[in-house]
Amino acid sequence: MTYTFRSVSMLTLLLLTSLLTACGFHLRGEMGTGSDLKQLSVSGNDPVYIRYLSRAMERSGIDISIEAPWLINVIRVERDVDQKTVASAGYFEQRIAMSVVYQLQTSSGLPLFEPVELTRERYLTQNQDTPNASESEQAIILSELRQELITTTLRRIHSLSEAELATEAEKAIATEQMKQPVMESTVEGNQQP
Template sequence: MIKRNLLVIGLAVLLSACGFQLRGTGTTDLALKELDLSARDAYGDTVTQLRQMLVSSGVKVYNGAPYKLILTDQQESQRILSYAGAGRTGEYQLSTVLSYDIRGQGNLPLLNDKLEVQKVFIHDGNNLVGSDQEAADARKEMRRELVQRMMLRLQQFTPAQLDQLQQTAEAKAKAEAAALEAAQKAEANTPRQSPIDLPRQ
């Protein structure tokens, strides 16, 4: 018995040393320790679950944080994959696309991207209540997967990458400001043509 316990402990140590983690266990280590999170649907399920996941991972979520994650849009769609005759049973595919922006200091845009998840469920025309429940469960699972994917996406950012994105955004903003100023000066220095006085008849 003791040998078996030692073997299990030894295997667990080896797996953890290799970076292996069971799905849904462990903590998500993020370089973003402070984050301003907002969404078009401020009280929607996706943003609420994401906020809870961030807080449980040690991220301080508050307005005015140095970095801002904005869930700009969430589109859901449904299509029929297959259709089976008189019983009106068929396979349906649900898709959800979540678009988001990440903004840095000075509210400068650092990145905009999107995540997409899909789920297939069976619709049974003879069991509408059961089919509706299966569709609702599929949507719930898709939201959970979206949140997990967003956490993984955020986990990929290192402090160096965030600094680089911030520097790139600042350089772009300066270049755009300089171009705008040059265009305004050129317009101001361009002589304006005076109206032509036409001879009176």
């Protein structure tokens, strides 16, 4: 009897495992990508977001270093929680949103691309009689939104190659050098009486 129970339990466990792997389920871990981008620096004025973004990049195989040739500058991170409906029967709906604006730059701060803005939002029905639970739910949803934004950022970063970034850097440097003579002649022209 014990042998039969163990066999059935083992068979059930194997069946469930095979079903989970067949549907694409996998545990969190390193993000498997074919990117050749190996080193980045991260900067910005939101230390919490920067910390989570840096950890996610390290887990995905990107070394975070101050000496990196490329920089992700997180320009703005906004969190927004606002009530969308009037409370009825003690319940109301809230919109919880998070957005981030970042720009990929050279290590000297020269922009390679236009800033990218990503936004995620969710709606949550709240009970006005349980404010502590509402705050906890908001914190959980904001954490999930942050993770979604970071995952999207990682996918975009991993889609770039070192060669593409080098080409963009050359274009940005050439554009910057073309602006220099124009700016110098403008300054000299303003100095003459």
